[in-house]
Amino acid sequence: MVSLVASDPFGGALPWREAGVSAEAVAPGPVTWIAPFDGQEAAVGTALGAQLPEAGRAVAVADGRILWFGRGQWLVIGAPLEVDLEGLAAVADQSDGWVACRVGGASHVELLARLVPVDLRVSAFPVGAVARTIVKHTSGLIARVAEDAVEVWVMRSFARTLAGDLREAADGLSLRRG
Incomplete structure (x- = not known):
């Protein structure tokens, strides 16, 4: 009989701090995908106790958040x-399909510019902003959680790839600064 054992999706590659950036795994708790049927968005928002956020935004609710995830x-x-x-x-x-890591620090925007084709400066991507985008070679989601930090979400099967991509970008940033 097979015995399943919980494992770190990032393979021990997080946390780390380098070149003015830190990366750490986030334990988001339950993650539920919702797609309202035609004309039911307002009713779903009422049931959840918060209006569903508009495209590119997130809202706080009692014990968590609601993130826009696509059309x-x-x-x-x-x-x-x-x-x-x-x-x-x-x-x-x-819950088992997606993972997140928090990328923060003074140089997090500069580091993520190497991986993400989105302007992540706070002036263009303020707290509460969300973007579905490419993270190097994989599909992901970026959510601004603080002025100096974002969460990067990818499918669980790409967690180690994300950790490696972040580390590679940090190494490049360190080398550039000499």
């Missing part, structure tokens, strides 16, 4: 979904 899609993060959305939305638990 007609949102992620509820941090708390188990305790409302019944039957007839209102398609719902799927994504």
Whole structure:
């Protein structure tokens, strides 16, 4: 019989601090994907106790956040979904499907500019902003969580790739600074 053992999706590659940047794994808690049926966005927001955020934004709720995740899609993060959305939305638990790491520090924007084709300066990407984008070679999501930090989300199967890409970008940043 197979025995399953929980493992670190980042393979021990996080946390680290280098070149004015830090990267650490985030334990987001439950992650639930929601796609409201046609015309049901307001009803879903009411059921969740918060209006669903507009494209490119996140909102705080009682024990977590709701992140825009694409056209007609949102992620509820941090708390188990305790409302019944039957007839209102398609719902799927994504807790084991996605991972996040927090990338912060004085040079985090400069480092991520090597991996992400999005202007992550706070003036263009303020706290609460969210973007679905490419992270080097994989699809991901970036969420601004503080003026000096973002969360980078990728599918769990790409966690080690993300950790390696972040480390490579940090090494390049260190070399450039000499």
